[in-house]
Amino acid sequence: xxxxxxxxxxxxxxxxxxxxxxxxxxxxxxxxxxxxxxYYASTSPLLTAASVTPDISINGRHLGDGPGAAxxxxxxxxxxxxxxxxxxxxxxxxxxxxxxxxxxxxxLGGSSGASGTAAGESGGASAGGSSGSSSKVQKSxxxxxxxxxxxxxxxxxxxxxxxxxxxxxxxxxxxxxxxxHWEALSxxxxxxxxxxxxxxxNFRVL
Amino acid sequence: xxxxxxxxxxxxxxGARNPRNSATNxxxxxxxxxxxxxxxxxxxxxxRDGDLDMDGxxxxxxxxxxxxxxxxxSAQSGQASRPPPRxxxxxxxxxxxxxxxxxxxxxxxxxxxxxxxxxxxxxxxxRAPATMTLVVEGLMSSKAASNEGGGLKxxxxxxxxxxxxxxxxxxxxxxxxxHIKGDFVYITSTKEDxxxxxxxxxxxxxxxxxRISQSADTTPVGxxxxxxxxxxxxxxxxxxxxxxxxxxxxxxxxxxxxxxxLGEDPALAQRGFFNGESTPxxxxxxxxxxxxxxxxxxxxxxxAVVSISLSGNNVDDVLQIMSLTDTFPxxxxxxxxxxxxKDIKGLQKWRHxxxxxxxxxxxxxxxEVMDPSYKEELTSWxxxxxxxxxxxxxxxxxxAAEEAATRxxxxxxxxxxxRDINGVGENFITEFIQMYDAGRNSLAAKYxxxxxxxxxxVNSRSPHAPDLHPPTWGAYIKFSxxxxxxxxxxxxxxxLFTGTHLIQGVWQQLPPTRHPDLPTQLDKYIIDCxxxxxxxxxxxxxxxxxxxxxxxxxxxxxxxxxxxxxxxKRSFSRTFVLGPGVPGRNPIRVISDLLSLKVxxxxxxxxxxxxxxxxxxxxxxxxxxxxxxxxxxxxxYSRLCLDVANxxxxxxxxxxxxxxxxxxxxxxxxxx
Numbered sequence: 001x002x003x004x005x006x007x008x009x010x011x012x013x014x015x016x017x018x019x020x021x022x023x024x025x026x027x028x029x030x031x032x033x034x035x036x037x038x039y040y041a042s043t044s045p046l047l048t049a050a051s052v053t054p055d056i057s058i059n060g061r062h063l064g065d066g067p068g069a070a071x072x073x074x075x076x077x078x079x080x081x082x083x084x085x086x087x088x089x090x091x092x093x094x095x096x097x098x099x100x101x102x103x104x105x106x107x108l109g110g111s112s113g114a115s116g117t118a119a120g121e122s123g124g125a126s127a128g129g130s131s132g133s134s135s136k137v138q139k140s141x142x143x144x145x146x147x148x149x150x151x152x153x154x155x156x157x158x159x160x161x162x163x164x165x166x167x168x169x170x171x172x173x174x175x176x177x178x179x180x181h182w183e184a185l186s187x188x189x190x191x192x193x194x195x196x197x198x199x200x201x202n203f204r205v206l
Numbered sequence: 207x208x209x210x211x212x213x214x215x216x217x218x219x220x221g222a223r224n225p226r227n228s229a230t231n232x233x234x235x236x237x238x239x240x241x242x243x244x245x246x247x248x249x250x251x252x253x254r255d256g257d258l259d260m261d262g263x264x265x266x267x268x269x270x271x272x273x274x275x276x277x278x279x280s281a282q283s284g285q286a287s288r289p290p291p292r293x294x295x296x297x298x299x300x301x302x303x304x305x306x307x308x309x310x311x312x313x314x315x316x317x318x319x320x321x322x323x324x325x326x327x328x329x330x331x332x333r334a335p336a337t338m339t340l341v342v343e344g345l346m347s348s349k350a351a352s353n354e355g356g357g358l359k360x361x362x363x364x365x366x367x368x369x370x371x372x373x374x375x376x377x378x379x380x381x382x383x384x385h386i387k388g389d390f391v392y393i394t395s396t397k398e399d400x401x402x403x404x405x406x407x408x409x410x411x412x413x414x415x416x417r418i419s420q421s422a423d424t425t426p427v428g429x430x431x432x433x434x435x436x437x438x439x440x441x442x443x444x445x446x447x448x449x450x451x452x453x454x455x456x457x458x459x460x461x462x463x464x465x466x467x468l469g470e471d472p473a474l475a476q477r478g479f480f481n482g483e484s485t486p487x488x489x490x491x492x493x494x495x496x497x498x499x500x501x502x503x504x505x506x507x508x509x510a511v512v513s514i515s516l517s518g519n520n521v522d523d524v525l526q527i528m529s530l531t532d533t534f535p536x537x538x539x540x541x542x543x544x545x546x547x548k549d550i551k552g553l554q555k556w557r558h559x560x561x562x563x564x565x566x567x568x569x570x571x572x573x574e575v576m577d578p579s580y581k582e583e584l585t586s587w588x589x590x591x592x593x594x595x596x597x598x599x600x601x602x603x604x605x606a607a608e609e610a611a612t613r614x615x616x617x618x619x620x621x622x623x624x625r626d627i628n629g630v631g632e633n634f635i636t637e638f639i640q641m642y643d644a645g646r647n648s649l650a651a652k653y654x655x656x657x658x659x660x661x662x663x664v665n666s667r668s669p670h671a672p673d674l675h676p677p678t679w680g681a682y683i684k685f686s687x688x689x690x691x692x693x694x695x696x697x698x699x700x701x702l703f704t705g706t707h708l709i710q711g712v713w714q715q716l717p718p719t720r721h722p723d724l725p726t727q728l729d730k731y732i733i734d735c736x737x738x739x740x741x742x743x744x745x746x747x748x749x750x751x752x753x754x755x756x757x758x759x760x761x762x763x764x765x766x767x768x769x770x771x772x773x774x775k776r777s778f779s780r781t782f783v784l785g786p787g788v789p790g791r792n793p794i795r796v797i798s799d800l801l802s803l804k805v806x807x808x809x810x811x812x813x814x815x816x817x818x819x820x821x822x823x824x825x826x827x828x829x830x831x832x833x834x835x836x837x838x839x840x841x842x843y844s845r846l847c848l849d850v851a852n853x854x855x856x857x858x859x860x861x862x863x864x865x866x867x868x869x870x871x872x873x874x875x876x877x878x
Contacts, residue, residue, distance in 0.1 A: 084616075
């Protein structure tokens with residue numbers, strides 16, 4: 001069953017761009033202590049329904065799987081207080097799965113078991129619509145819309161204001177896995193949705 | 207007396223070697239404002255050669271002395287083209303409380319009219335290692351000697367300025383003390399300044415040639431010893447008296463220094479502290495300066511004086527008692543009641559001081575009536591203020607909460623979050639670390655396939671211990687795929703290695719490494735792992751993908767650059783995404799391998815919660831596991847055995863060996 005997977009160059013390019021975009025926004029939100037919920041898989045009902053939930057591990061503390069993990073992390077950040085600033089010094093990303101499928105809605109070519117043809121539930125739509133959407137789906141896959149990727153970030157956490165009593169700089173490493181955000185791929189997607197969302201987060205101050 | 211140490215100091219007559227303690231040295235010292243006054247008088251001007259122009263302040267030709275020198279005109283133009291050296295020096299120096307305290311004591315205690323026969327300027331740094339005393343000969347024979355004040359001021363200015371010019375130094379040469387003794391002028395400055403001043407030896411000054419040499423007596427300056435040695439006996443007596451006043455007003459139990467109603471103190475009135483030039487302000491500064499000397503460390507001061515009362519002193523602006531916050535910056539309770547504070551402005555100068563003040567009493571001050579809103583303002587100024595004029599403005603809990611809010615509490619470190627699947631992660635990482643040092647080729651062949659990817663990213667900006675010299679990254683940087691540095695798509699493509707062969711290729715080019723042995727030195731690593739879903743199924747059978755795990759390992763290694771043979775220790779973080787292997791090959795494959803390198807840093811100790819309940823349970827669990835291992839008993843019997851031995855592991859082993867024969871077969875996990 002040969003799928004029109006994106007080639008290596010496409011995967012690498014898409015992943016690099018997605019990683020850059022994620023880094024730029026996530027750590028900005030983190031430093032400003034804005035909401036982080038939008039970055040996690042729990043923001044997607046489709047992924048959540050398919051049991052794809054963020055697995056967050058912060059300094060070795062596993063923040064219970066499930067939709068509440070992101071909230072738990074934000075609570076942990078509130079406890080940490082401020083001022084704390086995360087500065088990125090290095091990041092690198094690689095494609096993990098060229099065609100991530102879990103939770104993909106039928107409208108986007110996913111369904112239980114179907115991988116090329118859309119087995120629509122409503123008979124009429126499946127005949128006519130499937131060929132059209134099938135080519136769209138194929139293009140979407142080929143363009144790398146559905147890659148999942150691993151991302152490793154290395155940087156510095158600054159606790160306190162530089163120069164003040166108790167101010168301290170620490171190295172940190174944060175490893176991530178992000179998967180496609182199906183709602184954002186839909187033609188009727190609301191504006192401002194993240195294209196990829198977090199399913200695995202591993203943070204360590206070092 | 208110390209033997210001569212400098213080549214030129216033989217010129218100093220022995221009788222004048224120790225001028226400082228002489229009783230005649232009762233002259234008035236000046237501060238920097240004294241310096242400014244000196245300049246303001248306009249008595250000092252120099253021509254291009256640095257010679258002193260003896261013209262009066264106006265410098266007009268019509269002045270009585272104006273015609274004496276033929277080069278008067280050029281002297282003026284020469285002066286005009288130069289920036290005034292003293293004013294620059296004055297503005298660039300910040301006051302140092304301690305040195306300033308010495309000055310103040312000196313001035314206040316030596317009070318009274320008189321020419322300037324000695325002077326102190328604040329030391330640039332009170333930790334200045336040592337001073338040197340020089341003897342200057344020539345002032346008496348110079349034309350400056352006929353100046354008002356004997357020409358000393360002019361001489362000092364000349365020396366300071368010339369020494370700076372001759373030495374071509376950017377810093378300001380400063381003479382800290384001076385003293386006339388007969389035909390000689392003794393000057394004291396820091397050792398390095400003195401060395402510059404010595405270079406002015408032989409220079410012409412106001413029609414004479416200066417001879418400068420090192421004086422025999424050089425005493426280190428540093429704190430009260432130097433100060434007391436420079437005080438006249440009269441001053442010492444006054445100081446002693448004031449110490450007495452302070453000790454009478456100090457309540458050792460309450461840690462209270464009661465400086466209330468100083469004007470009515472008979473002991474002070476009797477000495478005439480409020481007559482003539484002496485003012486209450488001066489007295490207060492003197493008292494503070496003496497306090498400053500009484501305590502060796504800031505901590506000693508904090509311990510001894512918690513509260514100060516200044517009530518009933520007619521103070522209407524804290525400027526008058528500014529030295530209080532210099533001397534007692536950490537004061538906790540301050541009584542300013544029954545003074546004349548009228549408004550907030552009178553307290554403005556303390557807005558950013560007294561950061562630890564908890565009680566501030568302003569009762570019976572006009573401000574109570576004239577500006578009743580002062581309380582909100584003052585409360586906001588002093589973050590720890592609890593009691594303002596007898597009214598509680600904060601609780602201690604509020605202070606603690608506010609303080610906590612300004613400081614982060616880093617998220618604590620927990621032990622490994624290692625949620626493995628059937629030991630896959632543990633086996634992989636143990637083998638990986640060992641084989642990465644010993645046999646990278648076979649490692650790559652075993653766990654990596656055509657789809658596996660590897661890349662490396664160097665973080666050269668990671669924080670590290672200050673004493674650590676960061677290694678270079680030459681052997682790694684050409685492969686580094688750090689996206690913050692490598693921004694072009696093609697360069698990023700080139701540095702992503704896909705497939706066993708490319709990965710083997712780059713691993714061969716990376717320096718050989720030595721990682722700490724993982725099973726025995728687990729404390730050198732932090733390893734977290736947990737399952738991930740939706741990985742590509744290498745068989746292609748499961749369209750929604752397969753499960754795997756993600757491992758992040760943090761640790762250190764030593765490497766050796768092949769070209770230079772240089773070794774270096776580095777820290778690394780490495781992230782692996784592992785999934786099931788292709789049928790017919792190793793059951794586990796590496797999907798992604800992301801290596802991040804940075805300067806060496808000791809890993810944080812994972813939580814060592816002080817003997818709390820959970821960690822105790824963890825310890826018990828570890829003992830049970832160990833006992834199971836060593837005795838082949840099952841967990842239940844191991845626990846029982848340890849319980850009997852009161853969780854003493856060695857005792858449990860002894861018990862086991864004693865009772866072994868009596869144990870039922872069910873006590874053992876498997877047949878021993």
